[in-house]
Amino acid sequence: MAFKFKTFAAVGALIGSLALVGCGQDEKDPNHIKVGVIVGAEQQVAEVAQKVAKDKYGLDVELVTFNDYVLPNEALSKGDIDANAFQHKPYLDQQLKDRGYKLVAVGNTFVYPIAGYSKKIKSLDELQDGSQVAVPNDPTNLGRSLLLLQKWA
Known part of the structure; x- marks a missing residue:
C-alpha cells in the first residue's frame, strides 16, 4: 500500500x-x-x-x-x-x-524518513558518549537529523 x-x-x-x-x-x-x-x-x-x-x-x-x-x-x-x-x-x-537560484516548486512529491546507519553498532544503546556521528551538511536536513538524535538520546 x-x-x-x-x-x-x-x-x-x-x-x-x-x-x-x-x-x-x-x-x-x-x-x-x-x-x-x-x-x-x-x-x-x-x-x-x-x-x-x-x-x-x-x-x-x-x-x-x-x-x-x-x-x-x-x-x-x-x-x-x-x-x-x-x-x-x-x-x-x-x-x-x-x-540565488530563480526556481519555483511546481508540485509536491514525498519525503523519505531520515534514519541512522552504522557498520559498527547494531543498536543506539551501543553508542557511547563522545562517539562521532555524521550528519547532513545542509541546514534543513541537519535539523531533521538532530531531532532524530534527540528523540533517541
Missing part, C-alpha cells in the same frame, strides 16, 4: 512538473522532459513513474541521475534539465537563499 501511494505521488509530481515546466519549451518533442533525480530509492520510484508516464500519457521522461543534493538545482538553474524531483520545500528555500 505504501509503495502504491509513493508511486502515485511520484507520478503526480512528475506529470505536474511536465505540465508546468514544459510550457513554452522550444524542443522538437513537447512530450519529452529531462528530470533530475537522486540515485538509489528515489531513482527506483522515478523509474516506475517514468514507465507510467510513457504507458498512460505518452510522455517521454528522461531521467538524469545525480549523486549529491546540490547538483540537481544547479543543473536546473543552468537549463541542463527541465525539472527535478528530490527535495522538500525547506531545502529548496535554503538553496534559493544561499545560491
Whole structure:
C-alpha cells in the first residue's frame, strides 16, 4: 500500500512538473522532459513513474541521475534539465537563499524518513558518549537529523 501511494505521488509530481515546466519549451518533442533525480530509492520510484508516464500519457521522461543534493538545482538553474524531483520545500528555500537560484516548486512529491546507519553498532544503546556521528551538511536536513538524535538520546 505504501509503495502504491509513493508511486502515485511520484507520478503526480512528475506529470505536474511536465505540465508546468514544459510550457513554452522550444524542443522538437513537447512530450519529452529531462528530470533530475537522486540515485538509489528515489531513482527506483522515478523509474516506475517514468514507465507510467510513457504507458498512460505518452510522455517521454528522461531521467538524469545525480549523486549529491546540490547538483540537481544547479543543473536546473543552468537549463541542463527541465525539472527535478528530490527535495522538500525547506531545502529548496535554503538553496534559493544561499545560491540565488530563480526556481519555483511546481508540485509536491514525498519525503523519505531520515534514519541512522552504522557498520559498527547494531543498536543506539551501543553508542557511547563522545562517539562521532555524521550528519547532513545542509541546514534543513541537519535539523531533521538532530531531532532524530534527540528523540533517541
